[in-house]
Amino acid sequence: MRILIIEDEVIIARFIEKQLQNSYGFETAIALSIDEVELLVPTFQPHLILCDIELNDRMNGIALMHQLKKRHNFELIFITSYQSMQMINRAFELEPANYIIKPLDEGRLYAGILPTVKQMQEKLSLRIEEANPIIKHLSTNEVAILKLIANRKTTKEIASLLHLSPYTVKNYRHKICRKLNLEEENNALLSWSLKNYHLLSEG
Structure with missing residues (x-):
């Protein structure tokens, strides 16, 4: 909290x-x-x-x-x-x-x-x-990426921390947006991950 x-x-x-x-x-x-x-x-x-x-x-x-x-x-x-x-x-x-x-x-x-x-x-x-079904649809990497987004890490920083290419991280971001029914705007994932960080910790 x-x-x-x-x-x-x-x-x-x-x-x-x-x-x-x-x-x-x-x-x-x-x-x-x-x-x-x-x-x-x-x-x-x-x-x-x-x-x-x-x-x-x-x-x-x-x-x-x-x-x-x-x-x-x-x-x-x-x-x-x-x-x-x-x-x-x-x-x-x-x-x-x-x-x-x-x-x-x-x-x-x-x-x-x-x-x-x-x-x-x-x-x-x-x-x-109530949110458990949503979180269960996310992969381990997707949850990890959302946590890093909540910590205001850039795509390049996330790629380095998770040993992925920036291109792969961008693809993950697109997939997450689709799963969460979010518009692919600059701050959509940041806003969602900050608001629901407690759910990610449970996931």
Whole structure:
């Protein structure tokens, strides 16, 4: 599971990241500004975003999440020092999974995130079961290529790592696109492999 932490105070961001890694071992990324968020989200494709509301940037966390929700699918937890009912009501218009009040400590953070993580893991298990027929149609080399694509390796790099010719890798890419019913666009396989990396790991 990939979790993105959006927090403009680096000490708090690092604290949250450390607790997540210690408690769950999930893949994490930190964005300290809106510019970093806009660069990270399309490539990192988080399953869960932990977002501070007051970002001291060109928009606050609520406005930012409204924009991201239009283009991306993820679960959301707000982490903030705001405690007013008005602010909480505005935040919950986005249907976040939870709302954690600062100051943070290990117990508060864990209790605020655990129910969401449990629910997401259950949904993920169901998705893996449903996707098994798709993954089973992929050969060992095709799964290996998709994993490398998810790690942003080029065709030439994949060929070198798998001891294949670049021409063979290109053929594999075409076959994978057909099997997954994807258009053969530049980012189609990258987007699919990032979104479904957990399925590849099970395959």
